[in-house]
Amino acid sequence: MPLMLVIPVSGANLGEDAEKAITDIFPNASLHFESQPLQQTAKTKAEQAAKQRFSLDKLFIWQVRQNNETIAYALMDNVVGKVQPITYLVVYTNDLDIRHVQVLRYREQIGGAVQNQQWLKQFRGTSPESSFERGKDVDGITGATISVDALISGLKRMSVYLSLIKEELEFYEEK
């Protein structure tokens, strides 16, 4: 009976896909997942910096730990594409530079090129202070302008938000 109840978790759902992506980067790390309510002040500042609203009301975050130290954070978030939401994972180093971005769910035809890992690699090393401007810092994609702009703003928003709440995340670790 318990095994039967656990079976749905082992299916290909977002949480599992996210953890697999994180584990591919940090195979020996342990993952600690939390979903937290967004903090209003940090939320407002991040939205203003990115000129994009949060479409979710919670933060979905993994702390990636190895040898009793936090070595990375991973956030899962939504932005809105042409019609459907785009669900992506962004992995940060402990210094909050982007380590990896992956689109976990793309749900329509238009703009699908935004899933291209070659394009997503451009964000590696980007910090919360980076400008994230299409055409300057990040190349665009013909035929995917809306998805590209949405994802760029989403990454800026999450980077700023994480930088504002990082102290509290460390508090969680100490606890």
Next chain:
Amino acid sequence: MKSLQLMVLKVLTLIILLTGLTIAEDFSAIESSFFQPSSQIGGYGEMHYNQSIDENGNSSANLDFHRFVLFYSHAWSEKWSFKSEIELEHNFVRNGQGELELEQAFVDYHHSAGFGFQAGVLLPSVGLINEYHEPPLFFGVERPTYSKYIIPTTWFGNGASIYGSLKGFDYRVVVMEGLDGTKFSPSSGIRSGRQKGYKSDATHPLVNLRLDTRQINGLVVGGSFSTMQAPDTLNGISITNPTSLAELHAQFSSAGIYLTTEFGQISYGEPAAVNTVSSARGYYVDLGYDLGNIFPIGGQWIPWFRYSDVNTAASTNGSDENIISDHHMTEWLVGLQIKPISEIVFKLDYGKTRPENGSVTTSFNMGVGYMF
């Protein structure tokens, strides 16, 4: 002892059960947080000021809200969605002036990145602008001449498609209503043959195939081929005119540089049905640079240049070679594209259109456009 074992077993079972439930609840909560059925409204529009004067001094100046477009879409699930686009051209519709068109209305089944299916009113995948025609996405107040006479943009009709991305290539195959061959002409190519989904003749469908690849960041290279047997009449006899449109396209945008080129050719298997014309051909090249990339002026400021060469009667099987030069034109344009934010554009351009046999026209255009 046995009861103790039983108790331990029950406690362990409870722990596993609770752990299992907790994990399941966490991740099922994640799943439902990231998708909810919803509807969306979007759109685009553009107002133009068009001024022109020819060598004989004939001039005109018009102010026109050329296109007002609303998108309405709904997603029932992660895989099933609907998208539509309704367009009002030239402010209103009366006495054959202006147009009200349903340019897109289709159900989309997105199975995976590798395969999807659509059915309804669709845009065939031809050229760079037919599917992505929002004003902030192309240079020039008006769409390129090439995108009017070689690619009959906006080309839409009733049909179905499959699409996806496999091994670095984006593919799409569309089967849709064909073109009305009786409307083909040496001066406008296949443009007037579009049925636009109006009780369309389904006896001679069109097949359209497209492949694009994006191996280098900022660069897309691709092409498409569309083919059909266009129904027509010749000397009072019903015939079909084997008609095809082949095109190649490339666009590069990186580090403030914008380079676009398209080349296309329409071929008619029955030239006699198009006044002896056996093909139409054209190309254009755009080059622009975003000054905002080097000066802190805010937004994008892109001066650009375009050269076009279009001939809607590029070859003939008749004896009158003048038909070729009569339909050949070249055009150059210089312009400025200002985007304070990526969804709003202000445009102006100046240029000369030179028909091989005819009067040179000088044009000056200004426009404002938006998308959301």
